[in-house]
Amino acid sequence: MKRTFLISLLVVAVAAIGFAAPVKVTMWYAQTGIYSQTLLDIAAEFNKLHEGEIEVEAVYTGNYQDTMQKLLAAMVAGDVPNLAQIEQSRIGQFVDGGAFQDLNYFIDKDPEFKATLDDFWPRFIQANTYEQGLLGFPLNCSTPLMYINRDLFKQAGLDPDNPPKTWTEVYAAAKQIKTLGEDIFGYRFGIDDWLLEAYIWQFGGQIISEDGREMLIYSPETVAAWNFFQKGVREGIFIFGVSGGNELDLSGRIAMVVRSTGSIGYLKQNVKYDLGATTMPGQVKEVVPIGGANVFMFSARPQAEKEAAWEFLKFLTSTENTKRWSLATGYMTSRISAFESPEIQKIMTDDPRYALTYQQLKDSAVRRPWYGPYPEVHAMITSAWEDAMSNPTKDVDAILKNLHEEAQYVLDDYYF
């Protein structure tokens, strides 16, 4: 009896494979242009290879913020996609809500893949590891670099081959560069959230406690960091702006600016000055955030879909495809083997500026804050920063003290 039953089950299973529609996997993503195109190309190729079995549908769901909002709404509605590209600082509510699948479940059953796990850059795996396990895989990752207008350095009598390594050195160089003209500035910055985090860390400050429940932003270290940048603006040797930064960077009037490593290609094409690059300066510490987004799998989907999604996730992050992604978009490779490929190595031989980001990744890159209420908190940080920098005579200490208190209310409220 038992035996017969088993056999009939097998028959049914075979029939299911033979006649059922392919398993549909939905992935939501948040980038346009070449990023979107490359992702769609990879998905199309995967679909071809798995014709009749798995069909991946990649759907553009707006920018990082919109995609996060849509995912939150989908969670409430119980209709999440299988996979989603989510920016690092926006994942807190999903992690806290237990929305993500622990990928170790699949890795453990997949010894062949497991053997290649240490081929991912260790800091990327670290950045995706949470209490619940390994929740995401790196997709589009970058670190911030400091770009240098070598011409201005030379004109000011500075050595562009020996660029500043600390913020104090940036200040000193900026003072010298300022003598070149009223319209020329030593350092340009804005309100990019990941850089605000970097500045605080580099001056030895912290933003939130390890468990995400306590604000730590009001400290002598953060006050020093903010005072430093405010001083540069007040004295007219740095320039701060909420918008128009890109145009300034192209104008040739800015000697130093920190932007994503992904800007190299764009800047190379658009600037008409001698463009240099170096690692982001440190101060008390040398530390940079890993920017960009990772791909996550939602656990609240049928097992068959998750198995299929896992197949696509492996495909997407394979050596071949992370190399292809990196070549097309300028983002970092996720895997060391891709980095070591002749194509990627050639880029770095041709232009050593591309290697800097990997150097930083190995030496000093860390995960950005991710806790549940962080999107709200970082909006508050940004607005306080904007206040302090656009009114450079305002008292930084008071602004930070107030920010700290208000943000703590948000945390208390979230974890209540």
Place this chain on the structure above:
Amino acid sequence: MAAPFFRGDFMKRIFIVVLLVASSLTFGQVYFGNIHAHTSYSDGLGTPEEAFEHARNSGVVDIQAITDHDHDLNYPLPDGSWKLDRIIEMAERFTIEGEFIAISGFEWTLTSRGHITIYDTAEWIDRSTTDLYDIYQWIVDKQATAQFCHPGRKYGDFFDFEYFPEVDLYINTIEVGNGAGSNSNNVIKEEYFERYQRALSRGWHVGASANQDNHQKNWATVNDARTAFVIDELTTEKVYEALKTRNIYATEDRNAFLAFFTEGAKMGDTLYDVPRATLKVEYSDPGERVRGAAIYSNNGIIELDVSGDEWEIEIDVENPLSYNWYFVKIDQIDGNELVSSPIWFQSSTNKYLLNARTIDPRPVKGLPFDVGFDLINSLREDQVISVEVKSGEFAVFSKDYEISSMNCLEIVETFDTEEDSLDFFVDNELAFRVNVDFVGFTAHLDTSHENYFLTELKPLTQLLVGLGGEVKPVIGELTEKTTFSGQVLILPLPDADTFMKDFMEISEEQVDFIVDYVKNGGLLVIVLAKKQITHPSIESYKLLFEKLPWMVGIEEGGRSVSGTSTRNLEMEDGGGVVILTWEEAIGSEPISEGTVGYIEMKLGLR
């Protein structure tokens, strides 16, 4: 004139007939266009096909251009064909002579230099391989028709409209209006309008356009910004001709009529050797009254006394210089604006002097100062340009310059005069006038040694301004060059509380050139410390005091000095030193009359 004006496409054709009958008006019919727009071939939406179709079907424009970004044209379409080829093909397909003219082009997009739309070329060129001078050369080589786009700080102003006579032949229009794809009709922005006048002042012969710069599927329809073409029939040939001859105007109203002309010329034209002229302006837009109108020129603004929704006016003008331009700006009651292309009145010598100014906006009276000006030779042969500068009958400067064919030279000369009204003559023709805004003396206020006290030291700066001086903060580093360009150097001692103490010190090199400065006639004003300085950097200031030729030393961490009853150092054949306490400098204690008198004496004010 009694030119009636009607709205809408159908009515417009009747208007032609009426115009032909009412032959008093000689400057043709008006057609409306939008000559800057994008599709998905670069960073917009839709295809050129959709764009031309949308614009043509809209019935609200007669002319539409597609001008996608240069660098995106490098990537071929999926079928392997080139995007620009397809745009050209589509422009041809959608053009119906007499009804709708579709134009092909591309936008050279090098932010920081400026963006330029280039029309009707079979090829394109990419910004990554070209800089501004390269694209100028390319435009000249191709004899293309080109336009300065949204000029200003954000995207660039073409190196402040540096002038090239040869390129001027091919870049004939400038956007005073650019909608950046927004649905607001307010496309003529202060910045573009100001840069339009700047371009004219540098010598460019550019007419005024207003375009939508669409990036979505709303070509021609997103707002009412239009480039109006004053042409008598709607043909591709006439449209390009109008772009060349600048017979266009910019309008935020979709169908307002404007004519601007004088005897023998219409807007966009140049007349030679006409000392006085009658300028005529005609306006018509039923239901749209004007709030104001003015003629702008390099010689000033003439407000026009006009009202209503249909009027004409004549204004007599004198052309005082060898290079004059005039254009019209009209403000409608609903806030929409119209800006015409200019009419130029020039000397037939083809030798011009423009852009004269003092390099330092406020030179010091009594000292030599630099004056810059541009000399233009618009003739196809080398010429000698004789420049003479006079103040009244008094000759200030004269020199001959050899300038090669079709060239512009930027000249800087040093003048030594106290005359403030300078007339520049070229071959005895008055070419330019400059009023020099002299200042009594320049004082530099150091802020580069953790002594950023601009706010606190306002009483001191006001004292110096009151004495006829100008106070300029020293931002960045204190250099010898800065120091020597002023008569006074104010050096406040550093802030003891600064969190960047490494920057308090004054370098030995700085000490040395400050001492030299005083020995050579400079007046050094030292402001003592706000708070006692215990940091070792105080030693560097002690060194400065030691090296000054007197017996005064710093006490109390920079709060006071010792050694003399007077704090004013007098040097024979040299400058001097004044020491002020912090309290005196910030105005909480008075500065003694003796000290003020001493400053006045040192600056030759007594």
